[in-house]
Amino acid sequence: MSQVTQRSTTFQPTAVLAVYLGLVWLSCPSSAEEWNRFRGPNGSGLSDASTVPTEWSDEDYNWVVELPGKGNASPISWGRNVFVASADEKAQTRTLQCLNVADGAEVWRKDIPFEPYKQHKNNSFASSTPTADADHVYVLWHSKVSSPLIAYDHSGRKVWEYDLGPYLHGQGGATSPIVYDDVVLVANDHQAGSYLLAVDRLTGKERWKVARDGKRACYGTPCINSPVDRPAEVIFSHCYEGIIGVDPKSGHQNWHIDVFGRESQRALGSPVIAGNLVVASSGGVTGERQVVVVKPQSSGDEVKVEEAWRFIRQAPHVPTPLVYGEWLFMWNDGGIATCVQRDSGTVVWQKRIGGNFFSSPVCINGNLYCVDLDGEVVVIAASDEYRLLARNPLGHPTRATPAVSNGALLIRTESHLFSIGGK
Numbered sequence: 001m002s003q004v005t006q007r008s009t010t011f012q013p014t015a016v017l018a019v020y021l022g023l024v025w026l027s028c029p030s031s032a033e034e035w036n037r038f039r040g041p042n043g044s045g046l047s048d049a050s051t052v053p054t055e056w057s058d059e060d061y062n063w064v065v066e067l068p069g070k071g072n073a074s075p076i077s078w079g080r081n082v083f084v085a086s087a088d089e090k091a092q093t094r095t096l097q098c099l100n101v102a103d104g105a106e107v108w109r110k111d112i113p114f115e116p117y118k119q120h121k122n123n124s125f126a127s128s129t130p131t132a133d134a135d136h137v138y139v140l141w142h143s144k145v146s147s148p149l150i151a152y153d154h155s156g157r158k159v160w161e162y163d164l165g166p167y168l169h170g171q172g173g174a175t176s177p178i179v180y181d182d183v184v185l186v187a188n189d190h191q192a193g194s195y196l197l198a199v200d201r202l203t204g205k206e207r208w209k210v211a212r213d214g215k216r217a218c219y220g221t222p223c224i225n226s227p228v229d230r231p232a233e234v235i236f237s238h239c240y241e242g243i244i245g246v247d248p249k250s251g252h253q254n255w256h257i258d259v260f261g262r263e264s265q266r267a268l269g270s271p272v273i274a275g276n277l278v279v280a281s282s283g284g285v286t287g288e289r290q291v292v293v294v295k296p297q298s299s300g301d302e303v304k305v306e307e308a309w310r311f312i313r314q315a316p317h318v319p320t321p322l323v324y325g326e327w328l329f330m331w332n333d334g335g336i337a338t339c340v341q342r343d344s345g346t347v348v349w350q351k352r353i354g355g356n357f358f359s360s361p362v363c364i365n366g367n368l369y370c371v372d373l374d375g376e377v378v379v380i381a382a383s384d385e386y387r388l389l390a391r392n393p394l395g396h397p398t399r400a401t402p403a404v405s406n407g408a409l410l411i412r413t414e415s416h417l418f419s420i421g422g423k
Contacts, residue, residue: 035077035403038129038176043223043270045322045362051407052364052421054379055390062408062419063104068095071126072174072358075412077101077405078132081154084417085139087125089116094126096139098156101405104419108156117144119172122358122399124414127174129221129401131184133201138184140164142173149177149186151204160204168192169217176221180234180248183207187236189218196236198251208251214240218267220280224248225273229298237280239267245278245296245303255303259292259310269320269360274328274342277308279321289315291330293345309345314338320360320401322368324382331361331370339384351386353378358399364409371398375413394418 033041040047053060069086076083082099094114098107116125130139136151136159147164167173169190177186183198194212199205218238225245226232233245233254242258260267260282269281269291276295283289290312296305316332323329323342330338335355339348355372362369367389368382375394381387396413403410408422
């Protein structure tokens, strides 16, 4: 069982207080959409919660849970449930946990065995962030033997399983699924047999499967583009495939633009939507890194796409960019944050914050939160003027991106889950 450390005197083990706390949390403001995938609603990283502090101390946490293993997967939530994936390499067990958002208590857990395999030193055996809807939570476990995508209902009952097959790239798996309408979507990019996949969210039966040419592992989580003049489409990015818009019902490719070149690189950040623009990134550890913004437009029965602008100087490699209002924020791996005008790419400001980052920034009530590898949560204003608001050390390393649930900030470190705010 998970160890729950309650650091607020509000949480006492009495039935009366438990009921009272439930009522308090139900009345907390939250975003209009659930934080049900990597970086929340459509991967935007945006929340309007007004109950998350910018600065705090150890005594301010609602609760801290010690997880049953390590991992880089970000937490997600649906309703009162928080879902987080972990892996215990020594016990050779992977775990999907469902926790209560109010007190961190474990609601249920599902353990599956696995055999550890060689992967990149910065990866983990629980790097894929789950996704959820009103009926199920979906989790993907990569391995060199098989890669099951499993659906559980919210009571923890297994509903279906779809095996994506062996994941054969030496870096190890890390891509995350999303659920849209009636399908679960995955970009399965690795060394051999790469493909894009849609399975029925209720049954797990394959809807469509499209072969992918790129034989290089990329880990971007897809998002949905909803143009005003044509049906919604799912956006995928890949270092060698570029950016594509795909019909989520049929798998038909609506448009494609090859923007990243062929130098040694990976698309690790996820695509995001900026009004009528699509933002995606790719780059190398030591080589050029780039954020490219493209504009797909209907032209008769076809969709034409052109590059709007690109950003190279101090672009991020792992962290995903964030769009807030008229600005686009980039927080790179080496701790340099940049604000540019969303539509033109004109630099508004660029500032060295310090630290090293794998986490992607999230924006809560007009403030940016990002966690460095040492576990320090850096908070700056999401505005056209740089303002450092706070630095909050967690004391635990992390490569995961925070989440927002019921007005509280959830921060997953390598081995713990923290809850702050929301009262």
